[in-house]
Structures are given as C-alpha cells and as structure tokens.
Amino acid sequence: MTDQPSPAETLQELRRSIDNIDAALVAMLAERFRCTKAVGALKARYGMPPADPARETRQIARLRTLAEEAHLDPDFAEKFLNFIIHEVIRHHEAIARQSADTPKK
Numbered sequence: 865m866t867d868q869p870s871p872a873e874t875l876q877e878l879r880r881s882i883d884n885i886d887a888a889l890v891a892m893l894a895e896r897f898r899c900t901k902a903v904g905a906l907k908a909r910y911g912m913p914p915a916d917p918a919r920e921t922r923q924i925a926r927l928r929t930l931a932e933e934a935h936l937d938p939d940f941a942e943k944f945l946n947f948i949i950h951e952v953i954r955h956h957e958a959i960a961r962q963s964a965d966t967p968k969k
Contacts, residue, residue: 896948897955904956908963914956920949 869877907914924942931941 893948897952900952901955901959904952904959905963907956908960914960915953923949 904914906912924945927941927945928938931938
C-alpha cells in the first residue's frame, strides 16, 4: 500500500486550489473596481480626464517588473492590465457622462 495520492486525487486537489485562486481573483478585481469607481467619481467631480496615459505607462512598466519577478510572462501581464485599464476608462467615461447629465443642486 502506498501513501501517495492517485493521479485523480492529485488532479482534484489541484483543481480545488485553482478554484480557490479564481475566487480570490474575482474578489480582488471587485475591490479594485470599487476603488477605480471612486477615482472615476472624483475625476468627474473635478473635471479631470477619464484617462491618465502617463500613469498607465508607469503602471504597465511596474506590472511587467512584478510579472518578471514572479516568473510570469510580462507580455501576458501587460495584456491583462491593458484589458483592465480599458474597462476602467470606459467606467470613468460613463461616470463623467452621468455626472454631466445630473442637475447640480
């Protein structure tokens, strides 16, 4: 008799870990978007542009470095961040439109 798990048991355990990581990723993304929504509201209130290309460039460089340090493909990390940035800007533009349409008291 062996104490080693079967391949099926090992696969099941790995998949449980992946499922837990996916749940954590969704929770982290939700928190990130909660923060970026607040940024969008602040920008709209003070007439700031929805996008900040200089910050985006810094963030991409920072994320690429973090990816390299974590042995993750930096190109993948950049594509992922660009997707998020695009979505954040879309949200900021919507917040700005909504703010412009809302009558001031």
